[in-house]
Amino acid sequence: MISDRGFGKWGQIVGDEVLATAILDRLLHHRDVAAIDGFSYRLKKRLAAIDGQANIA
Secondary structure, three states: OOOOOOHHHHHHHHOOHHHHHHHHHHHHOOOOOOOOOOOOHHHHHHHHHHHHHHHHO
8 A cells, every 4th residue: 555645644535534544454454564755756857847847938
């Protein structure tokens, strides 16, 4: 499972804290979670593309 949202935000995404907790409980049972922090190269390229378009217009 890959998500750019922290587990604490899932209640807002799903719209129900209890339901989000139940979903996460089942998804994460016997799983390892790896949190990857750092700058996103995909975001870097997107921001560069947007900046390049702004300079053309």
